[in-house]
């Protein structure tokens with residue numbers, strides 16, 4: 066674990082192993098934290114809050130700029146480990162991790178440039194607000210983008226003056242732990258950033274229900290989100306959740322079938338489909354449907370699987386046996402529901418795929434919106450193709466799931482692009498793109514995809530609470546209970 070600026074063992078002495086999903090080899094033994102470790106980490110973070118919560122925004126900003134600088138310097142080391150623990154292709158992790166320092170720069174600068182407000186107040190008063198930190202916050206993070214998702218929570222928390230206890234995914238806790246070294250070297254005081262690895266039902270539940278935690282910020286499945294939110298609610302702990310998704314890639318026939326195929330492949334197969342904004346549903350106009358499907362099948366079958374550390378590899382394995390079992394279950398369901406398996410639908414054969422959690426990129430055609438494969442989050446390299454006849458039908462299909470995290474609209478008609486985007490019930494809509502993210506740009510879901518926003522000023526605000534200071538400027542002496550015959554007023 067990483068607590069109080071150093072590596073420590075779990076109080077129980079227990080550990081669990083972390084595997085490389087490409088070959089099932091154990092790559093690390095990690096301390097398994099439980100309620101006692103969470104208690105200790107929260108106490109350490111509460112002590113550190115006395116200092117960090119009072120530090121000036123300027124000094125926090127300077128330290129965060131150093132975090133960014135050190136991360137840039139140690140990038141390769143982080144990329145290596147991220148690839149080993151997630152099985153994600155190095156070309157993706159290199160591109161993703163290279164952006165992370167921007168979060169520390171952006172939120173550090175936001176803290177330094179943030180201005181509070183002076184709301185009107187009747188009578189002779191000066192009235193101003195201050196955004197103050199919440200205290201100790203808890204971050205519960207997943208395995209698909211271990212460091213990116215953590216960074217989206219840590220950077221605004223630090224900038225606003227909070228201290229934190231992180232419970233990373235049991236499948237990928239290594240980079241969150243290593244980040245502790247960066248924090249220490251940058252001058253983040255000991256105890257501000259703490260990591261208690263462990264399982265959801267152990268360390269995760271202990272963090273969620275801890276009365277010393279002022280906010281729980283979770284990225285995970287929608288069911289986990291509901292459980293964690295309701296447990297947090299018992300202590301009136303704030304909750305933010307970035308949860309499941311079933312994003313549509315809405316493509317109009319004014320762009321070429323080849324561009325449609327490139328769009329959906331990018332949206333769907335990055336991270337072997339294991340992202341909350343994965344383009345799980347390709348909505349395509351009936352007039353180009355067959356041409357698109359033919360090319361999509363050909364290009365999907367040509368995707369290069371292989372050693373994730375090889376820069377030429379395009380698709381890595383799934384994270385775990387369990388995740389592959391979920392994908393296999395949904396492929397069976399899709400076939401039983403009457404969809405047509407047009408590509409993939411099985412594990413790759415031969416070396417080096419005998420070990421590890423490999424699965425071929427998969428395409429289903431003849432999918433109806435009421436099928437489970439079109440509705441439920443699979444979280445794997447599976448795309449459902451659904452044809453539409455007009456714009457209204459495309460919008461209805463895009464909105465026809467319980468989720469509302471993201472969607473992309475592909476068209477060269479500027480009016481249609483915005484019109485459709487405005488009708489889509491999702492927190493993030495890309496036009497002629499997918500997956501793009503920026504520290505300044507709000508990220509989060511509508512409907513069952515979550516509560517709250519990561520990134521941008523909204524995320525910074527959500528890691529603060531407002532204090533209102535009301536100053537009486539009057540020269541008049543004040544005595545509410547005097548019998549001077551004057552009418553009294555409150556303002």
Ligand code: TXE
Pocket residue numbers: 205206207208209232233234235263264265266268269270273284285286287289290292293307308309310340341391442443444
């Ligand atoms: O996620 P979990 P899992 C979805 C995706 C995937 C499914 C399950 O559909 O197939 O979730 O994946 C911690 N109290 N997403 O099991 O369980 C857990 O230890 C407190 C979408 O990996 O949601 C981990 O740290 N904590 C998602 C984190 O929650 C608990 C990314 C997420 O785990 C807990 C990942 C509990 N009761 C999966 N139970 C996205 N939005 O990108 C679990 N945890």
